[in-house]
Amino acid sequence: MIMTAVDGNMNAFLYFIQPNHCPPCLLHAISKQMSVKQTVLLAVPKPLGDGNGVKGLVDSGLSEVPEQYVQPPEERIDKLNASTHDNPPIDLSKLDGPQHDQIVEEIARAAETLGFFQVMNHGVPLELLESLKDAANNFFGQPPEKKAVYRKGVSPSPSVKYGTSFVPDKEKALEWKDYISMTYTTDAEALEYWPQECKDVALEYLRRSIKMVKKVVEILIGKLGVTLDDSRIDGLIGLKLVNMNFYPACPNPELTVGVGRHSDMGMLTVLLQDDIGGLYVKMEEEMDGKRQGDWVEIPAVPGALVINVGDTLQILSNGRYKSAEHRVRTTSTKSRVSIPIFAIPKPTERIGPLPQLVERDGVTRYREFIFEEYMNNFFSNVHDGKKSLDFANNI
Ligand SMILES: O=C(O)CCC(=O)C(=O)O
Numbered sequence: 582m583i584m585t586a587v588d589g590n591m592n593a594f595l596y597f598i599q600p601n602h603c604p605p606c607l608l609h610a611i612s613k614q615m616s617v618k619q620t621v622l623l624a625v626p627k628p629l630g631d632g633n634g635v636k637g638l639v640d641s642g643l644s645e646v647p648e649q650y651v652q653p654p655e656e657r658i659d660k661l662n663a664s665t666h667d668n669p670p671i672d673l674s675k676l677d678g679p680q681h682d683q684i685v686e687e688i689a690r691a692a693e694t695l696g697f698f699q700v701m702n703h704g705v706p707l708e709l710l711e712s713l714k715d716a717a718n719n720f721f722g723q724p725p726e727k728k729a730v731y732r733k734g735v736s737p738s739p740s741v742k743y744g745t746s747f748v749p750d751k752e753k754a755l756e757w758k759d760y761i762s763m764t765y766t767t768d769a770e771a772l773e774y775w776p777q778e779c780k781d782v783a784l785e786y787l788r789r790s791i792k793m794v795k796k797v798v799e800i801l802i803g804k805l806g807v808t809l810d811d812s813r814i815d816g817l818i819g820l821k822l823v824n825m826n827f828y829p830a831c832p833n834p835e836l837t838v839g840v841g842r843h844s845d846m847g848m849l850t851v852l853l854q855d856d857i858g859g860l861y862v863k864m865e866e867e868m869d870g871k872r873q874g875d876w877v878e879i880p881a882v883p884g885a886l887v888i889n890v891g892d893t894l895q896i897l898s899n900g901r902y903k904s905a906e907h908r909v910r911t912t913s914t915k916s917r918v919s920i921p922i923f924a925i926p927k928p929t930e931r932i933g934p935l936p937q938l939v940e941r942d943g944v945t946r947y948r949e950f951i952f953e954e955y956m957n958n959f960f961s962n963v964h965d966g967k968k969s970l971d972f973a974n975n976i
């Protein structure tokens with residue numbers, strides 16, 4: 582019998598199977614389903630394609646999701662039972678007018694409760710937002726071989742990485758997502774190595790957003806009653822990543838996730854989503870008639886950007902600001918793109934609760950560490966809710 586299967590790195594394999602042996606994962610499941618007691622792999626797996634990602638799978642004409650993408654029941658997303666977080670976007674242009682204090686209050690309140698909010702008049706031109714979504718669709722719409730050149734290990738620069746899922750080698754169930762991740766070092770490096778289809782818009786998005794990120798960080802630190810000098814703030818948001826996520830239309834959205842439950846590791850994340858929707862956040866506490874633990878959808882609002890608090894800001898604020906757990910569902914009808922910017926500390930930055938807060942709170946909720954250690958831990962574990970924060974636990 583000849584059979585195709587796909588491994589965690591999205592390599593498709595041709596298998597020749599005979600009784601007596603059972604290769605792991607998909608084949609195991611298939612062999613059980615087919616009541617074949619044992620199967621054997623006769624030939625070495627032969628890659629059918631490299632770097633095709635989930636998009637490549639879908640383009641090959643799937644009618645059902647492969648076994649590796651089927652989530653355990655507790656991770657599946659019941660979209661009918663989720664409500665929407667319908668707070669209107671916060672108008673950042675009002676920071677320059679008489680409503681300054683009220684806007685500062687709204688930002689701090691959102692960061693202390695849900696850890697997510699949307700903003701408008703954020704300084705990123707609306708045409709640029711449209712171009713970014715087009716650029717992401719263009720990049721992922723290319724033939725597999727054009728994208729595969731950015732895979733880890735072969736990419737022309739360590740700052741650019743094309744991949745699928747999060748940590749495919751360790752995940753029990755894969756995420757239904759392809760991505761390209763671009764780490765900013767210098768303009769020259771970005772212009773040389775980032776993909777042609779997206780480098781200009783991604784750089785401009787980064788330049789414009791980072792000004793807004795800095796302003797929001799200053800506001801949030803200020804609301805803690807602490808002043809940090811400019812170079813410290815620059816260090817806290819000194820490493821910047823622009824990602825483009827692509828979630829292909831999925832034949833069984835009820836069985837899969839686009840991104841599993843996780844929190845982001847940095848200070849703040851800025852996220853552009855298209856009009857499909859599907860980003861859910863877990864309520865940290867009871868609020869607006871919703872219970873703690875409920876999942877609420879962050880609706881797609883044209884022209885708005887989503888901002889969320891990351892682990893670093895939760896740690897720095899000694900737990901006052903909430904790094905929210907979030908996840909993304911898939912859809913059967915259309916693909917979705919999202920374009921986050923992760924503003925994270927420089928790897929050498931020393932992170933821990935701000936001493937002034939520890940003194941005031943009379944307790945230190947997290948230990949100190951060098952950010953690089955946190956980052957390495959984050960990227961070597963599968964998404965598992967807010968588990969990433971355990972790395973900073975005191976004991
Ligand atoms: O696609 C989204 O809406 C969110 C993606 C996300 O959470 C992430 O990339 O960390």
Ligand SMILES: [Fe+2]
Nearest residue numbers: 843844845907
């Ligand atoms: Fe995230």
